[in-house]
Amino acid sequence: MDLVVFVLASAMVIAGALGVVVFRNPVHAALGLVLTLFGVAVHFVAMEAHFLAAVQVIVYAGAIVVLFLFVIMLLGVDRAEDLSIEPIPIQRPLAAVVGAGTVVLVGTAVVRTRDTIARGPELEASGDSNIRLLARNLFSDQVLAFELTSVLLIVAVAGTVLLTRKQKRRPEHDGGGS
Amino acid sequence: MTAAALATLVPNSTWYLLLAAVLFGIGAFGLLVRRNPLVMFMCVELMLNAVNLSFVAFAVRFGDIAGQTAVFFVLVVAAAEVVVGLGIIVSIMRRRPGATADDLAELRG
Structure with a gap:
């Protein structure tokens, strides 16, 4: 049963990523991204990271991809891109080498160390649920990082509003005021 | 391998790490190949998700919840990053409609 879930979710992840x-159309690419994100959420459930699975669906598939789609519609770039143009002659072979090399190197490292990596206790051996463990860690050990996250979000929101604001034409006779 | 042996095969963390490596490789390839800034951004999200997957796999393997906390922070930072990045892309596209990554080689507006 676990095997079936793993194979199906992995197929979703890989198919979405290839998509x-x-x-060629950015809207279709965004839908492929949704498929991948759902596949990763299924993997999170299979690894009993229930809270992260829910957040993955809500934040990634819900908010981030919708934001992508909004920007695609707003800019009107939802036309197909001509993928046959290759601006730098050997860019694609080199990119394939980089991608395949990453997979092979990381894969070799993972397979070679599969028995030497330390194996810890079961996560929920203490009887606490996943979300309780996560909350205890987040609000005790990582509480400073959690507080800094709020600063990050405020800065990101304010910066984006500034970046995308349409610049008003300054009146000719504006006096000296700024 | 018989069907009965297959049924008892349980995916362990090594499988998840291999899947994460493949996902990261696909994302890196897409980032290098595609020229539309929006699609390049989506490929960065793929790579972030590959890292998230391996974080959770290691958290399960070590029996340490801190790995899942790290994924939580990655999610938050990714959300902020997407907001800022899309803001930059919107302001670039407003100036030069249809710009690809190659057209943005110089910083001059």
Whole structure:
């Protein structure tokens, strides 16, 4: 049963990722991204990270992809891109080498160390649920990082509002006031 | 391998790490190949998700919840990053409609 879930979710992840790379229309690429994000959420559930699975669906598939789609519609770039143009002659072979090299190197490292990596106790052995463990860690050990996150979000929101604001034409006779 | 042996096969953290490596490789390839800034951004999200997957796999393997806390922070930072990045892309596209990553080689507006 676990095997079936793993195979199906992995197929979703890989198919969605390939879709993001090969679809010519950005809207289709965004939908491929949704498929990948849902596949990763299924993997999180299979690894009993229930809270992260819920957040993954809400934040990534819900908010981030919708933001992508909004920007695609806003800019009107939802036309197909011509993928046959290759601006730098050997860019694609080199990119394939980089991608495949990353996979092979990381894969070799993972397979070679599969028995030497320390194996810890079961996460929920203490009887606490996943979300309780996560909350205890987040609000005790990582509480400073959690507080700094609020600063990050405020800065990001304020910066984006500033960046995307349409610049008003300054009146000719504005006096000296700023 | 018989069907009965297959049924008892349980995916362990090594499988998840391999899947994360493949997902990261696809994301890196897409980032290098695609020229539309929006699609390049989506490929960065793919790579972030690959890292999230391996974080959770290691958290399960070590029995340490801190890995899942790290994923939580990655989610928050990714959300902020997407907001800022899309803001930059919107302001660039407003000036030069249809710009690809190659057209943005110089910083001059």
